[in-house]
Amino acid sequence: MLDSLFRPKSVAVIGASTRELHIGNRVIKNLLDFGFKGPIYPINPKADEIRGIKAYKSIMDVPEEDGVDVVHMVIPAKLVPLAFEDCGKKGVKNIIINSGGFSEIGPAGEAIQNDFMERAKKYGIRVLGPNCQGIINSDPDIRAYCNFTFTKPDPGHISITALSGGVAEVIHQAFAQMGIGTRIYASNGNACDITIPEIVRYLGNDDGTRTIILYVEGLRDAATFMEVATEVAAKKPVLAMKAGRTELGAKAASSHTGGLAKADIATELIFKKAGILGFRDEAELCQAAVAFASQPIPKGNRVGIITNTGGPAVIATDVFGDNGLEIPPLSEKAISTLRKKVFPEASVSNPTDLLATGLAEHYRAAMDMMMEEEQIDSIFINFVTPFFVDTESIAKEIAEVNKQKRKPIICNLMTDPNQWGGVVEILKEAEVPCYNFPGEAARALSALVKYNEIRSREIGEPTCFNDVDKAKAAGIIEKAKAREILTAAEVYEILEAYRIPVAGWGMAANAEDAEKVAGDIGYPVVIKADSETIVHKSDMGGVAVNLEDGLAVRAAVEDMERKLKADDLKFFIQKYMPGGKEIIIGAKAEEGLGHLIMFGLGGIYVEVLKDVVFNLTPVTKFEAEEMLSSIKTAALLEGVRGEKGVDRARLVEIIQRLSQLVTDLPAIQEMDLNPVIAYEDKVFAVDARIAI
Amino acid sequence: MLDSLFRPKSVAVIGASTRELHIGNRVIKNLLDFGFKGPIYPINPKADEIRGIKAYKSIMDVPEEDGVDVVHMVIPAKLVPLAFEDCGKKGVKNIIINSGGFSEIGPAGEAIQNDFMERAKKYGIRVLGPNCQGIINSDPDIRAYCNFTFTKPDPGHISITALSGGVAEVIHQAFAQMGIGTRIYASNGNACDITIPEIVRYLGNDDGTRTIILYVEGLRDAATFMEVATEVAAKKPVLAMKAGRTELGAKAASSHTGGLAKADIATELIFKKAGILGFRDEAELCQAAVAFASQPIPKGNRVGIITNTGGPAVIATDVFGDNGLEIPPLSEKAISTLRKKVFPEASVSNPTDLLATGLAEHYRAAMDMMMEEEQIDSIFINFVTPFFVDTESIAKEIAEVNKQKRKPIICNLMTDPNQWGGVVEILKEAEVPCYNFPGEAARALSALVKYNEIRSREIGEPTCFNDVDKAKAAGIIEKAKAREILTAAEVYEILEAYRIPVAGWGMAANAEDAEKVAGDIGYPVVIKADSETIVHKSDMGGVAVNLEDGLAVRAAVEDMERKLKADDLKFFIQKYMPGGKEIIIGAKAEEGLGHLIMFGLGGIYVEVLKDVVFNLTPVTKFEAEEMLSSIKTAALLEGVRGEKGVDRARLVEIIQRLSQLVTDLPAIQEMDLNPVIAYEDKVFAVDARIAI
Known part of the structure; x- marks a missing residue:
């Protein structure tokens, strides 16, 4: 088009x-x-x-x-x-x-x-x-x-599109200075007609574009972006950066784009869900793009290192460690084969150190070995150009092996381009990604590995629970639409309609009624005053917990009637659930995007540690499980110090049911199940709130 | 020398x-x-x-x-x-x-x-x-x-020394490629005579060296390093990197340096204590060094931004946000003054956007304003070179203002050096630090700010508690030296000698004795079997808690006598302390360095969240307070959700006393106070262990 x-x-x-x-x-x-x-x-x-x-x-x-x-x-x-x-x-x-x-x-x-x-x-x-x-x-x-x-680019395979012309130009210049060609470049200013998603789709269909770089500060039409990004990311790597991540940055962004950006997490979640690799540093993004434009995606995270100097390999290894990559030992067979082909002083292991005196044939033998090694997924070469060996021949061997495109090759090339122009040229011509710093090279390789992880993540289709009563829930929302906040009874009816397990509950109009309801639920119970006109009910004595019998229930209700005088006063009675782990599960509408779903441990974990994770609706079973595993305190869900773990399967199901609920009922702006009390074999929401 | x-x-x-x-x-x-x-x-x-x-x-x-x-x-x-x-x-x-x-x-x-x-x-x-x-x-x-x-350097003011020749050369090349001169370069291989500290001291005394770059993978003589680093860092900025941070990296380092390195945290703590700025990325280190070599250290964290394009300023602002820098609003006076001197469409605030059409006089006015603004500590310029304005004149104004050296100026220069060579040359000649990426420039400025924070940190002298009984403690260690682990009684006597408050305790040989001791301590008590021959005492029934009277004490002791048959069986009796917050405070010998002191919340916080902080002996009062404030769960010490806070002053004192204790008694290899129970108004160690 x-x-x-x-x-x-x-x-x-x-x-x-x-x-x-x-x-x-x-x-x-x-x-x-x-x-x-x-x-x-x-x-x-x-x-x-x-x-x-x-x-x-x-x-x-x-x-x-x-x-x-x-x-x-x-x-x-x-x-x-x-x-x-x-x-x-x-x-x-x-x-x-x-x-x-x-x-x-x-x-x-x-x-x-x-x-x-x-x-x-x-x-x-x-x-x-x-x-x-x-x-x-x-x-x-x-x-x-x-x-x-x-900036006049050489022809290349990396295309760039950005909301900001300034940033597009920074990226463009970076490739020029790295000596890497680019293909299509587009920045669309006020974007009154042609949009970023439209450009991204075009780049996705452009055969000459192997890698797409995308810079945004916010998304105008998140739903379209998500659709296009998912479609294009399935065809080729899309590397993206969202600026205005921090509150400070978002403020700066909104001042120059006119309120488009906010310190959101949604954009980064969209990247992940669409299969886009997100970056937080523009230099890292550009350097990674060079690797993506010429190298195959590795099948796993196991790196083989070939070096001719020690220290820079250590720096690279630290970066691999930070990014969860592995440097596995070599097989006996590989070691004995390579041993015969290199200097006796060379260190044949992983890293393999060929020494500064290492020759082209040694590099070739080491690369061949690592290409064959089953437990190696990618090759990292750390290559300083000593004046006393024929470094152009080494470069030619690297270029030759790079043609195989079986496993990615990334090179930290430590040289002076003015003196070793030939080496630089041979590697550039062969599209071997070369970097000036071991850390940069290692991060570029780590990006390839991370991309493989994102792309091989099978999140599956969202579960559709057929046992829900959407009509009933929609009816409650419809009736409540004049108000912002739903009453406890409304909330619990909606939860029940979506089969989200709640602690037994009932409503009562007075003390006598309350005793009856409590008896049906079973003791102990908690009673909360319910009224649209009273805020801060708990401060005013509107909550009583752990009531163990009818006498206590009556006394509590009568006490509340005295303290809280309201025409619409009713009493919400619920099974009191001591013990168990407090969990918080929530949902928040994101304009044009559905909802953000939040999961975390309640209490101090959410309040002090902010230890919560987010995802976008619809949340699949795989993603819900991933959410449970990715909080920092995930070990607490398994049980530590002799405590019992929690019923993960039920929590995973609640997350998915909540996702379906807010998707079915988009009028819901915010919804919290806080806390959900989780036991080893059961899980109940014991308090919940819905704002529409 | x-x-x-x-x-x-x-x-x-x-x-x-x-x-x-x-x-x-x-x-x-x-x-x-x-x-x-x-x-x-x-x-x-x-x-x-x-x-x-x-x-x-x-x-x-x-x-x-x-x-x-x-x-x-x-x-x-x-x-x-x-x-x-x-x-x-x-x-x-x-x-x-x-x-x-x-x-x-x-x-x-x-x-x-x-x-x-x-x-x-x-x-x-x-x-x-x-x-x-x-x-x-x-x-x-x-x-x-x-x-x-x-690599043949231009003359400059940055000197480099590194344990690894390869890394030294990477750093050296980086400056050459940035067009930045360097001064002294030294890498000392096996280092059989002249050491890194000796070289660092020389560079400290070399007037032509303004900034020192140091790369290590481990320290052979940590004490000497600490002494020299402290001395030199007081004279000029020392920027350092320690590779082999991660387990993976440490393994790679030890294979090439022969076991020198380990995945320690001590080196980074030494950097901090000596007033050295530590880095984890070699590119970031080099880029920061350029700023250090020519710019004054800012007095605070408040940045004024001048830009002629929007997006890159947003990226920089995100980096400032990540690093705790501020972008304060401008004063009314500053705004009204500048407003008159720039294009009406320019945005006069912070960031100040002069637009791509902004002229040299606009830059000058904006810089002058920010130099005068009291609430601005440093100036960040984001400068793309449009072909339609006289960019060399802009560069000359920046160069001119940079001569003032009152506040640091850092420039993200977005240009093509082949076409705008004049601009690049003017800024280079004037030693204005220029970077290719907004993120790099912002990180370099953040490093200056962080350095100011490190240097203006007055940690004070370690408190020397005169009320301790060093001789007594030393005597106990001396007597116990044949064993690795001290008995409970020995441990508690040492704690008492250093006035570290412990829950009341006593030793008893049998049930009758135990009842008497418990009576003296006051009920409830806890009893632990004490014997050098029995390990896993608690698994074998050697612990009884919350014993409320003499009967319970007798029963518990007799039960232990039946279960644990040992000739040296004795009973350690201690006041039972329910409630309070569990704290863990520990010490571990670091060869040649004194001890590492650890502080954290006990239980799941240390086990699951690994939420502990470290420092090196001697720990001053300031540093101990900093330790309390720097755990992730620091808010819990203040009390959250209606809980009471803990007695911080007593905890700070215990950390210092422990620091003095292990310094006085270097034979102590490991020592844990775990847990220390902290209440609002008191703190007691209730279990402790010493290994010598």
């Missing part, structure tokens, strides 16, 4: 300028310098030619029968809508608006934006921007530099 | 070679290429000249009356000792042994090492290495490249 934007046959510039420091001149220079394969049409009412290219008074005069694929607009905002009219009549397919002065400056700009978008729709023109840099496609058949930035 | 090594007047090479790929040739080439200011003497029995320099048959023939400052030895290990004799006679001051084949290959090499070291001592020769690269000094007066590596 966006082919005519990203692979334009012709480009016109409305607002083309004879002044060198004008964007309307720079875009033409960039197209020329980059070797654009199609015709360029400067549009300028006064000039005859710009940068040696014939200029036209109007887009209407351009000698293209079928319209123009891409038009740059570099004219004041107020002139843009009328220029759209001309473009529409001419049959222009895409307009990149580099100018600013639209929605980013407020209502007046917003109005202009709405105006040209109406015209765009009328004529079927797609719009990138406004207030954007544009696109670049370094495909040798295209060479489109429809952009006023200054 | 090491002046003749690091500032040599003359250099000779024993083993100088005519073969280009020989280290004995390369060292000469390096000295020549780097422009060494003194004479070079190749020593070779057969050649007349090497690389155009007159060669000598023997070191004895060299025309230097007062000996030679530095001799490289590039000859087989077995020839080294005799060469030392000649050098000694000639009056050579320092020998750098580049050759290998010494202690790193085992006992035979070790013997040669011992041999030449004896001769070195006889003649007063200092030795660097063996099995090392050597030194570099880029001081323009010296230009000594006594090294066979290949």
Whole structure:
């Protein structure tokens, strides 16, 4: 769909300028310098030619029968809508608006934006921007530099899209400085028409793109993003970063994107759920992308290390340790085979240290061995270039083995490119990912391993519980819709409709009634005053626990009647459940995304340690189990110090039922089961709250 | 002391070679290429000249009356000792042994090492290495490249020393690639004579060194290191990294350094105590060093951001958020002043966004404002170089303001050095630290802030408690020295000697005795069987808790007498202390370093969450308080959910007393107070263990 934007046959510039420091001149220079394969049409009412290219008074005069694929607009905002009219009549397919002065400056700009978008729709023109840099496609058949930035990429396989032009450019420059080619580059500014998900989908379908880099500060349409990301991530690696993670960062982000971002965790959860690899550091992301663009994904986390110097391998190993990778011992057979082929002083194990004097044939033998070793999934080479060995031959052997693409090869290359240019060139030509620091190289390899873990995670389909009574629950919500908070009775009826086990309960209007209800439930019980008009019920004496008989129940109710005078006063009576572990399970609506589901241990664990985990609805059984296992205090669920564990299966089921409940009833804004009391063989929600 | 090594007047090479790929040739080439200011003497029995320099048959023939400052030895290990004799006679001051084949290959090499070291001592020769690269000094007066590596630094103010030549070279290359000069470089291989602390002390005294970078994998002589590091860190920033942090990394380190390293936490604690800034990533360390070498240390954590593009500032802000830095709002006055001097569309706040069109005078005004703003401690500039503004003028303004050195300036410079070489050069010339990624720049600034925090931390002197009875405690240890574990009675007597409060206790030989002791202590009590011959006493019924009267005490003792038949059976009786918070306080000997002191909450907090903190003896009051505040569950000590807090002052005192105890009694290998029971107004150790 966006082919005519990203692979334009012709480009016109409305607002083309004879002044060198004008964007309307720079875009033409960039197209020329980059070797654009199609015709360029400067549009300028006064000039005859710009940068040696014939200029036209109007887009209407351009000698293209079928319209123009891409038009740059570099004219004041107020002139843009009328220029759209001309473009529409001419049959222009895409307009990149580099100018600013639209929605980013407020209502007046917003109005202009709405105006040209109406015209765009009328004529079927797609719009990138406004207030954007544009696109670049370094495909040798295209060479489109429809952009006023200054980094000219070599052709490559990494494509970049970012909400922020500044960050896109930082990433773009990083690859240029690493000497790594890139393919498509797009940043879409105010994004009034073409969206990030649309661009990501295009990159997913672009055969020349092997790896996609994505930078966002927030998601406008999370549901669409999720759908597209899931689809594209299944085809090729998508590496993403979400800035504005911290409260401080989110504040900064919202000031420049106009309130789009917040310190959310949802975006990172979306990445995970969609199978995207998320990063928190842009340098790490770029370095990882280099590995993704040329290396196969490893089948596991076991690394074989080949080195010719000790210390840097230690640093790399620390990073592997941090990331849960393993450095397994070699098999006896591998050791004895390699031993015969290297210097006697070489250390043949994992790491294998070939020494600074190690020769090309030694490297080859070590790599061959590690390619064969079943317990090795990837190869990490730590290669300093001593002047006294033939390092180009070593590089050639690495390049040769790298062609196999059976296991990834990552290289920490310690050299001076000015003196060992040949080595650098051989490895670059062969697309062996090379890094300047052992830590960087090790993190890039760790990213490949983590990606394998994400992609091989089979989360399964969400369970659909058929024993629920959705209609009943929906009816309760419907009736309560005038209020924000549901009453205890309403909440418990909804829980029962979804078969979320609750401690036995009942409602009573007075003391006599209460004694009867308590008798039915069975002692001991807890009583809570229920009234829409009284807040802070517990502070006012509206809660009584561990009532062991009818006498105690009557006394408690009568006491509450005295203290809490309210016309709608009723009494919520529930089985009192001592012992067991306090769990908290909650749900919170995320606009456009369903709900966030939270799980954690209650009490001090949530209050002091903030030891909770989140996921997005729908939560599958696999994911619910993962949630139980990923709290820091997961061991407490198993039981420690002689305590009994809890009924994990029931907790997993409650998480899934809650996920189904809030998905069925999207009016629910917030819902907490707090606490859920978990025993070895049973689990009950004993308090719950629903806000709609 | 090491002046003749690091500032040599003359250099000779024993083993100088005519073969280009020989280290004995390369060292000469390096000295020549780097422009060494003194004479070079190749020593070779057969050649007349090497690389155009007159060669000598023997070191004895060299025309230097007062000996030679530095001799490289590039000859087989077995020839080294005799060469030392000649050098000694000639009056050579320092020998750098580049050759290998010494202690790193085992006992035979070790013997040669011992041999030449004896001769070195006889003649007063200092030795660097063996099995090392050597030194570099880029001081323009010296230009000594006594090294066979290949990275030729520009003169600068950062000096590097590392246990691993490979890592030193990685760091060295990093600066070369960043275009940042360095000064002294030293890696000392097997380190048979000149040690890392000695080198660090020299760098501390070297006026041309502003910042010291140190890489270690373990410390041979921790006490000396601590002493030197403390002394040097008081003079200039020392940035250090310890690899082999993780178990995996430590294993890799010990395989190449021969068991020196282990996955310790002590080294990082030493860094902190000495006032050294520790890093866990070598790239981050190098990038921070650039900032340290030219910028003042900020007085606080409040950053002012100036940017001309949005997204990268958000990324930087996230990093500031992660590191606890603040981005405070600007004063009304500052805003109104700056507002008049920038474009009306610019955003004047913090961050201040001058827009891509922002001019040099806008930058100047924004920087001037932030230099004046009292609530700003440092300035972060996020500077992309648009082609349409005069970016060199902007760079000149930054360079100009940077001269003030009042507050640090850090710059994320987003450019293409090939096109904006002028901008890069202006900022480099002015020593404005520039980075390629916003995250890198923000981390470098965060390191400056963290360093300020470390340096302004007044830990004070350790308290010396005079009310302790050291002699008594020492006597108990002396008597017990044949055993590994002290008996309960011995332990409690030692605790009492150091006035560490213990729950009332006594020993009894039989039931009758026990009843009397329990009566004196006061009920309820706990009884534990005490015998050197019985292990697992509690499993065998050797513990009885909450005994409320004499009858219960008698019954418990008689029961134990039946179950545990041992000639030395006695009974340890102690006040039973229910309630309160379980705390664990421990000590563990660290070879050459005193002891590690541990503090944490007991029970699941230590077992499941591993929520403990460590420090090194002697622990001051300030540090003990810091320990209490730095566990993750620190809030529990204050009391949460209506619980009472604990007596912090008493806990702080116990930590200090324990520190004094193990310092006075270094024979103690391990000691645990577990648990200490802490109440709101009192604290008692109720169980303790000492291993010697």
